[in-house]
Amino acid sequence: MSPMPEENPSEMIYLNNAATSWPKPPGVRAALGDSLARPVFGSGRTAGSQGDDFVTQAREALTRFFNAGPEENWICTHNATDSLNMLIHGFLAGVEGPCHVITTALDHNSVLRPLYEQEKQGRISLTVVPFENAIVSPDAVLNAIRLDTRLMVMSHGSNVLGSVQDIQAIGEILHEHGVYFIVDGAQTAGHIPVDLGKLPVDAYVFTGHKGLFGVPGTGGFYLRDPDRVTPMRFGGTGTDSFSLFQPQEMPEKFEVGTPNYPGLAALAAGIAFVGSAGTNAIAAKAERQTAYIIQELAKESNMIIYNMTPHLPIVAFNIAGMENDDVGFILARAYGVISRIGLHCAPLVHQTLNGGNGCVRLSLSWFTTDEECRAAANAIREVAANAHSALSQA
Numbered sequence: 001m002s003p004m005p006e007e008n009p010s011e012m013i014y015l016n017n018a019a020t021s022w023p024k025p026p027g028v029r030a031a032l033g034d035s036l037a038r039p040v041f042g043s044g045r046t047a048g049s050q051g052d053d054f055v056t057q058a059r060e061a062l063t064r065f066f067n068a069g070p071e072e073n074w075i076c077t078h079n080a081t082d083s084l085n086m087l088i089h090g091f092l093a094g095v096e097g098p099c100h101v102i103t104t105a106l107d108h109n110s111v112l113r114p115l116y117e118q119e120k121q122g123r124i125s126l127t128v129v130p131f132e133n134a135i136v137s138p139d140a141v142l143n144a145i146r147l148d149t150r151l152m153v154m155s156h157g158s159n160v161l162g163s164v165q166d167i168q169a170i171g172e173i174l175h176e177h178g179v180y181f182i183v184d185g186a187q188t189a190g191h192i193p194v195d196l197g198k199l200p201v202d203a204y205v206f207t208g209h210k211g212l213f214g215v216p217g218t219g220g221f222y223l224r225d226p227d228r229v230t231p232m233r234f235g236g237t238g239t240d241s242f243s244l245f246q247p248q249e250m251p252e253k254f255e256v257g258t259p260n261y262p263g264l265a266a267l268a269a270g271i272a273f274v275g276s277a278g279t280n281a282i283a284a285k286a287e288r289q290t291a292y293i294i295q296e297l298a299k300e301s302n303m304i305i306y307n308m309t310p311h312l313p314i315v316a317f318n319i320a321g322m323e324n325d326d327v328g329f330i331l332a333r334a335y336g337v338i339s340r341i342g343l344h345c346a347p348l349v350h351q352t353l354n355g356g357n358g359c360v361r362l363s364l365s366w367f368t369t370d371e372e373c374r375a376a377a378n379a380i381r382e383v384a385a386n387a388h389s390a391l392s393q394a
């Protein structure tokens with residue numbers, strides 16, 4: 001049997017970028033290495049500290065890239081999941097009595113599980129707004145709003161269907177009704193232009209290791225008004241250390257303990273890379289390559305494609321008569337094509353698509369070449385054609 005493709009990355013066609021992007025730009029790898037070349041001094045914490053302040057650099061990069069300040073309103077965390085937990089629990093801690101919260105069937109477990117936990121504890125009642133053709137309509141959100149609705153949490157881009165939601169329209173409706181709006185930008189940050197100076201969101205979550213080309217274990221959030229969220233973590237900040245209570249200043253209100261300095265150095269370099277490539281150029285290339293793959297796959301009569309016109313570089317499909325994990329395994333072993341199979345941590349999407357059977361997901365990045373798209377499409381078509389002829393002979 002041929003070796004697993006991970007053993008030889010140069011022979012692998014990596015199409016699992018929605019999980020975590022690979023390869024990383026040379027500048028990111030260099031920043032990661034350089035950050036370890038000398039000891040890091042947390043600013044203000046260490047005598048004689050004048051080393052690079054990687055946290056501040058990351059915050060400056062985020063502020064510029066997303067066009068939203070002040071810098072201290074950017075909080076660095078472990079990842080998008082961590083950020084969503086801090087924001088959801090932290091916002092609801094400030095709401096008196098049980099309230100109503102809205103989310104969508106497109107959302108990831110990083111949104112759903114904190115909300116279902118709140119519901120289990122009797123602190124919220126939850127409405128899950130369905131989607132149609134991969135889109136959550138602003139009207140459906142409007143219809144879900146009740147007098148006691150205090151919060152809506154939703155993903156900007158679907159990690160299964162690659163659709164981008166109309167955050168502008170939804171945010172305007174929510175704000176007219178006084179509803180706080182948390183947006184999960186894990187799949188949009190770095191893939192499409194996101195101007196937080198204009199979008200009506202109260203909190204925006206990003207992850208470092210996908211479209212921003214940083215490393216796993218980095219992410220964070222932007223808070224328009226820090227007073228609306230209660231800290232969920234307490235500990236050392238290197239400031240006001242005589243106080244036994246958490247400082248209320250930003251960013252110390254939410255950032256505790258020793259930061260992931262190498263990860264933040266990599267994040268700043270990743271953002272610089274995306275900035276120089278340009279999100280418009282990144283989105284245009286992604287759209288062209290994704291459309292090509294979909295058009296090729298659609299030539300096989302036994303191909304089930306769940307997203308014919310995605311906005312993000314994601315293709316979700318099944319081959320009729322085959323399990324998605326078998327397809328993924330064959331693609332990896334026989335062709336070196338790395339996909340992601342199963343439910344993609346988004347169970348409600350899959351329930352809507354096909355009763356929860358899951359599918360195969362291909363996800364591209366700026367580094368995906370046209371040749372890789374061609375080879376992957378050919379490989380998938382060959383697997384489908386073989387399945388088709390095996391079925392017709394049976």
Ligand SMILES: Cc1ncc(COP(=O)(O)O)c(C=O)c1O
Nearest residue numbers: 079080081108110155159186207
């Ligand atoms: C839409 C969405 N939200 C949240 C997450 C969680 O991201 P992280 O791995 O940074 O916690 C993901 C990643 O898989 C995602 O696709």
